[in-house]
Amino acid sequence: MPSPIPIVKFDEVEKRYGDGPLILDRISFDALRGDFISLIGPSGCGKSTILKLISGLNPISGGEATVESISPRNAAEELAFVFQEPTLLPWLSVQRNVEVPLKLRGVDSGRRAETARKSLELVGLGSRANYYPRQLSGGQKMRVSIARALSLSPKILLLDEPFGALDEMTRDHLNEELLAIRDQKAWTAFFVTHSVAEAVFLSNRIFVLSANPGRLHREVVVDLPYPRTDATRQSEAYQKLVAEVTRLLRSVEDDQR
Amino acid sequence: MSSKSLSYILPLFTGALFIGIWYFIRFLLGDDGQFLLPTPHEIIEAFQQHGDQLWSATLNTTRGAVVGFGMAVVISFIFALILSLTPVVRASLYPYLMILQMTPIIVLAPILILWVGPGLASVTIITFLICFFPLTVNTTQGLISTDRNLVDLFAMCRATKAQEIFMLRVPAALPYFFTGLRIAATLAPIGAIVGDFYAGNSAGGEGGLGFLTIVFSSQFKNAALFATAAASCALGFLFAGIGIGLAWLSLHKWHDSYAKTDS
Numbered sequence: 001m002p003s004p005i006p007i008v009k010f011d012e013v014e015k016r017y018g019d020g021p022l023i024l025d026r027i028s029f030d031a032l033r034g035d036f037i038s039l040i041g042p043s044g045c046g047k048s049t050i051l052k053l054i055s056g057l058n059p060i061s062g063g064e065a066t067v068e069s070i071s072p073r074n075a076a077e078e079l080a081f082v083f084q085e086p087t088l089l090p091w092l093s094v095q096r097n098v099e100v101p102l103k104l105r106g107v108d109s110g111r112r113a114e115t116a117r118k119s120l121e122l123v124g125l126g127s128r129a130n131y132y133p134r135q136l137s138g139g140q141k142m143r144v145s146i147a148r149a150l151s152l153s154p155k156i157l158l159l160d161e162p163f164g165a166l167d168e169m170t171r172d173h174l175n176e177e178l179l180a181i182r183d184q185k186a187w188t189a190f191f192v193t194h195s196v197a198e199a200v201f202l203s204n205r206i207f208v209l210s211a212n213p214g215r216l217h218r219e220v221v222v223d224l225p226y227p228r229t230d231a232t233r234q235s236e237a238y239q240k241l242v243a244e245v246t247r248l249l250r251s252v253e254d255d256q257r
Numbered sequence: 258m259s260s261k262s263l264s265y266i267l268p269l270f271t272g273a274l275f276i277g278i279w280y281f282i283r284f285l286l287g288d289d290g291q292f293l294l295p296t297p298h299e300i301i302e303a304f305q306q307h308g309d310q311l312w313s314a315t316l317n318t319t320r321g322a323v324v325g326f327g328m329a330v331v332i333s334f335i336f337a338l339i340l341s342l343t344p345v346v347r348a349s350l351y352p353y354l355m356i357l358q359m360t361p362i363i364v365l366a367p368i369l370i371l372w373v374g375p376g377l378a379s380v381t382i383i384t385f386l387i388c389f390f391p392l393t394v395n396t397t398q399g400l401i402s403t404d405r406n407l408v409d410l411f412a413m414c415r416a417t418k419a420q421e422i423f424m425l426r427v428p429a430a431l432p433y434f435f436t437g438l439r440i441a442a443t444l445a446p447i448g449a450i451v452g453d454f455y456a457g458n459s460a461g462g463e464g465g466l467g468f469l470t471i472v473f474s475s476q477f478k479n480a481a482l483f484a485t486a487a488a489s490c491a492l493g494f495l496f497a498g499i500g501i502g503l504a505w506l507s508l509h510k511w512h513d514s515y516a517k518t519d520s
Binding site for chain 2: 055056057076079080081083084085087089090091092100101103104105132133134
């Protein structure tokens with residue numbers, strides 16, 4: 001049986017900005033369709049940089065990277081990005097914010113409104129369509145940001161520590177919602193986080209990175225069954241994995257001292 | 258007493274106190290007082306006596322202020338767009354913008370009179386020059402201060418440069434633009450009056466408030482001078498009010514500075 005074609009493939013990818021130091025050192029991995037991959041590691045390990053390379057926003061400096069077998073630069077249609085901050089346009093209503101990427105792609109206003117409405121309902125904010133961002137809580141703003149990314153129907157969703165600024169309860173809820181939406185939409189996800197618990201809960205694969213320069217230190221496979229719920233968090237297997245990833249992360253950080 | 262009714266009564270109280278002190282000082286000054294410090298009722302009399310002159314002067318000044326201010330808004334906006342394009346453009350144009358701002362109006366006025374003659378044209382240009390700098394600097398700052406993540410978002414959606422400028426950078430710069438606009442709105446009538454003082458129509462035709470200042474001071478009509486000051490002040494409030502009103506119209510729905518708070 002031939003092995004499936006990876007949706008994202010990195011082969012010995014290197015990255016430096018201008019003449020600066022090496023940020024990423026020979027990163028190689030194959031991401032398969034439907035993977036939920038978390039990137040975790042100390043600050044400066046280049047986790048966010050990997051997302052930017054996949055998005056095609058920044059070019060790679062060495063090696064080879066492909067998204068859907070083509071260069072990331074040409075694969076913009078396939079992906080959507082969720083930033084660390086909600087990154088909403090404060091002068092637009094929630095509805096219009098979700099429409100922005102569609103508008104930029106030239107989708108006509110009728111289909112735009114329809115898609116945005118569905119997206120907002122998916123994240124449970126259908127009733128807030130006419131609000132302005134400043135009228136929403138931090139968690140709600142992040143939901144709008146996710147709705148905006150989903151409105152593009154991406155095959156790949158890149159999330160750069162999207163829930164880092166939220167309290168733990170809200171974060172847990174949003175994690176569950178994110179997985180529930182993924183059941184319907186089946187995108188491949190790359191998720192940058194500082195939280196081991198979050199990484200284990202969401203992912204089927206965790207990449208632990210080391211810093212200066214960023215290297216892929218170890219991959220941890222999370223073989224907990226989906227759908228995952230609050231009960232997952234109580235399970236022994238989950239807690240063992242959290243302990244394992246925490247230990248890995250600590251050893252990476254100790255190496256750098 | 259509720260704090261709301263207090264907020265209406267207190268300013269009235271300070272006003273009454275101020276006028277009381279005014280009359281008291283006039284009383285202390287004795288005979289010299291009539292010349293040095295006209296009382297409020299004498300100023301009102303001067304308003305009645307010179308009403309036509311003051312009214313037409315105010316209209317003339319308003320005309321210069323509105324046209325100069327309007328030109329400054331439009332041209333500064335275009336100029337700020339150009340300045341925002343690259344640091345190289347900014348570096349090569351900023352020093353000359355500074356020169357424009359550093360040159361005192363009293364030095365420019367005779368040159369302008371030489372070029373376009375005294376009157377409305379000179380007054381308009383002087384108003385324009387005074388308003389141009391705060392508008393340009395603020396709008397440019399706004400256009401280059403766009404949230405980096407939003408710029409990335411637009412880049413990821415492969416937005417064109419025009420989409421980036423008009424859907425993102427321009428609306429994001431509005432709060433800055435209105436900061437400049439509010440400053441310029443208060444400067445516009447002052448610019449028009451100063452311009453009129455130096456370059457208004459002194460040839461006997463229609464003058465503005467600046468020209469009227471020269472007329473009244475040469476006639477030692479001090480109460481009329483105070484009335485001119487009051488008219489200038491009213492014009493200033495009108496312009497400032499329009500600036501604040503426009504900012505409110507465009508920002509109150511979404512900008513944090515207009516968010517309601519408990520305090």
